Amino acid sequence: MLRSHEDDDLNARQNATSERSAAAMLDKETERMLYVLYKEHFAKADAERHWNPLSSIEWQAETPAPSPALVDATLALWRDATLLPDYAAINQNLLRASRGRAWFWTHWSYEESKHLIGLQEWLTRKGGWDATELATAAEELLTRYRWEPPCDEATCVCVDALLYELSQIEKLEALAALARSEGESVLTELTGFLIADDQAQRDYLAEALRVIGKGYPERLSAALQSIAASHEAPELAAELHTYLA
Numbered sequence: 001m002l003r004s005h006e007d008d009d010l011n012a013r014q015n016a017t018s019e020r021s022a023a024a025m026l027d028k029e030t031e032r033m034l035y036v037l038y039k040e041h042f043a044k045a046d047a048e049r050h051w052n053p054l055s056s057i058e059w060q061a062e063t064p065a066p067s068p069a070l071v072d073a074t075l076a077l078w079r080d081a082t083l084l085p086d087y088a089a090i091n092q093n094l095l096r097a098s099r100g101r102a103w104f105w106t107h108w109s110y111e112e113s114k115h116l117i118g119l120q121e122w123l124t125r126k127g128g129w130d131a132t133e134l135a136t137a138a139e140e141l142l143t144r145y146r147w148e149p150p151c152d153e154a155t156c157v158c159v160d161a162l163l164y165e166l167s168q169i170e171k172l173e174a175l176a177a178l179a180r181s182e183g184e185s186v187l188t189e190l191t192g193f194l195i196a197d198d199q200a201q202r203d204y205l206a207e208a209l210r211v212i213g214k215g216y217p218e219r220l221s222a223a224l225q226s227i228a229a230s231h232e233a234p235e236l237a238a239e240l241h242t243y244l245a
Contacts (some may be wrong), residue, residue, distance in 0.1 A: 024154030025097040030215050034100030034208055041204045042107060049200060051193050053118035059125055063184050070182055071127045073175050074119060080168070081116040082138050084109065086147035094149070094157050101158065104204055108161075111197045118190050126186060150230035155212055156223035158205055159240065163227060165202040169195060209244055220244075 025031065088109040095101045123129040149157055176191040213220035221241075228237035 024095050024101070026212065026216065030211060031098060031100065033211050034098060035103070036100070037204065037207055037211065038100040038104045038107075041104065041200065045107070045111075045197075045200060049193075049196055051114070053114045053121060053190075053193075056193070057118065057121070057186060057190055059121065059186060061186050063126060063186050064182060066127060066184055066187070067178075067182060070175075070178050070184065070187070071123070071129075073171075073178060074123060074127060074187065075129075077168070077171060077175065078116070078119040078123060078134075079141060081112060081119060082141050083145070083147045084112050084116055085142070087112070090147070090149055091157055091161065094152060095154050098154060101154070101208060104208075108201055111201070115194050115197065118194065122187055122190055126184070151223070151226050153223065153226070155209070155216070155219050156226045158209055158212075159220075159223045159227045160230075162202060162205040162209065163231075163236075163240070165198050165205060169198045169202065172198065206244060213244060 026034075088105070092102060092105045092109075095105055120134060123134060124131045150160055151157065172191050172195045176188055176195065179187040179191060209220060221237075224237040224240050227240070228234055
């Protein structure tokens with residue numbers, strides 16, 4: 001009975017779905033493709049990127065004292081990750097009616113929570129931060145700041161998320177290079193896991209946007225323009241369009 005309902009009414013609009021979230025829902029074939037894409041992403045993650053920030057890292061390894069620059073760079077990424085509740089709640093609400101993208105965002109939140117734990121463990125075990133001090137810093141950050149998306153349309157949100165992943169990968173690769181130069185094997189190992197996750201997330205978002213762009217080129221173009229305008233970088237729309245081509 002449930003299977004029949006799912007087949008007949010894939011991603012059917014529910015009373016609990018807001019009008020704004022319902023606008024995320026595309027035609028049935030596009031939504032089916034986005035869900036299949038998510039299932040492939042999930043299967044690959046479980047088969048190839050299964051790791052635990054508490055047990056998969058050799059935290060007890062002897063490493064040299066990190067430089068202030070290495071600690072600061074790690075702390076900057078930790079601050080980005082600390083706003084996870086905002087990313088998860090706001091974007092999930094906007095994408096709720098699109099099953100593939102909504103479920104991807106649930107999985108994204110799980111992986112990003114591992115990143116946050118891993119960065120926090122390194123800062124307290126290797127980076128000279130006290131756990132209480134770090135908890136206070138997180139509380140102050142969440143009290144003073146709230147992340148808001150630059151747009152409230154589902155395709156635009158996915159473009160913004162893609163741009164975020166591209167930026168995070170660049171930052172992580174720079175952090176990994178600095179860690180290697182200092183012989184910090186623990187952080188090098190941790191960043192390897194984080195980069196692999198972010199690359200997979202980037203790939204899902206890019207492919208999802210390509211799927212949307214085939215059926216809704218005007219919607220994708222508008223989303224690219226909106227993100228470019230929010231960054232006050234007109235050239236960004238063309239760069240992202242080329243990346244997604």
